Amino acid sequence: MDQNATPFLMVICMGIVVILISRALDVLWAQVIPVRFFYYIIRAPGVIVHELSHVFGCLIMGAKVKNVVLFSKEGGSVTYSQPKIPYLGDVVIGTAPLLCIPLVLAGCTWVFSQYLGCVFPALPQGINSTDDLFLLGTSIMGMFTRNLIVVFNPWFLLYLYITLTLVLSVAPSAQDIKNAAVGISIITLAGILILGSAIPLAVSILAEITRLISTGFVLGLSFGIIALIISFPLMILYIDKKFQ
Numbered sequence: 001m002d003q004n005a006t007p008f009l010m011v012i013c014m015g016i017v018v019i020l021i022s023r024a025l026d027v028l029w030a031q032v033i034p035v036r037f038f039y040y041i042i043r044a045p046g047v048i049v050h051e052l053s054h055v056f057g058c059l060i061m062g063a064k065v066k067n068v069v070l071f072s073k074e075g076g077s078v079t080y081s082q083p084k085i086p087y088l089g090d091v092v093i094g095t096a097p098l099l100c101i102p103l104v105l106a107g108c109t110w111v112f113s114q115y116l117g118c119v120f121p122a123l124p125q126g127i128n129s130t131d132d133l134f135l136l137g138t139s140i141m142g143m144f145t146r147n148l149i150v151v152f153n154p155w156f157l158l159y160l161y162i163t164l165t166l167v168l169s170v171a172p173s174a175q176d177i178k179n180a181a182v183g184i185s186i187i188t189l190a191g192i193l194i195l196g197s198a199i200p201l202a203v204s205i206l207a208e209i210t211r212l213i214s215t216g217f218v219l220g221l222s223f224g225i226i227a228l229i230i231s232f233p234l235m236i237l238y239i240d241k242k243f244q
Contacts, residue, residue, distance in 0.1 A: 012188070021221075022224065028235065046168050047076045066080055094176040102220040105219065136218075163230070164227050168227070
């Protein structure tokens with residue numbers, strides 16, 4: 001496979017994986033938690049950040065925000081006018097949580113590391129090989145070991161809660177994807193055409209954009225794996241209930 005095409009395809013795959021992890025965990029927690037009040041407590045912070053990400057997308061794309069519901073029993077919502085940049089604006093607004101939430105979590109990680117004594121091993125900057133995946137896995141397991149076993153840090157439990165609630169809200173809603181579908185298709189096709197053209201400047205610009213997006217998706221994948229580990233007991237409970 002062409003060396004320029006590999007990162008582009010990896011970004012697409014990582015984006016899909018991050019969305020699937022978020023959706024699957026949200027369904028899991030919704031079905032396993034019997035009391036809806038506790039489910040809402042788990043979900044509320046993530047939903048609020050999700051909706052604020054859409055608002056941020058509207059601001060940078062020149063779309064007028066008409067109404068914002070940060071949280072309700074049905075979730076949240078942001079109603080906005082057409083963005084000034086067609087298609088691309090819809091993509092940015094619709095998928096904003098997919099990039100904004102991992103960045104928020106990265107900021108939280110820095111705060112917990114610098115001020116609350118949590119220890120976080122370095123994560124790989126990109127996922128381009130099985131070695132990168134292995135490094136990601138060992139780094140995450142090392143994080144749990146150093147904060148819960150080697151030296152127990154109670155602040156780390158709060159960090160896990162924040163990670164979980166935000167990961168549950170990473171995935172764009174069905175309406176978000178519907179709004180951005182045309183734009184996503186155009187951007188993906190444009191990327192393929194640029195790679196096929198082999199025009200140095202265009203390929204170089206695409207590579208830089210891909211690198212920036214990849215950084216956000218690697219963070220999203222990392223936090224998604226952490227949320228999967230947190231949710232493992234619920235997975236066992238869910239499977240046990242299904243086969244009883």
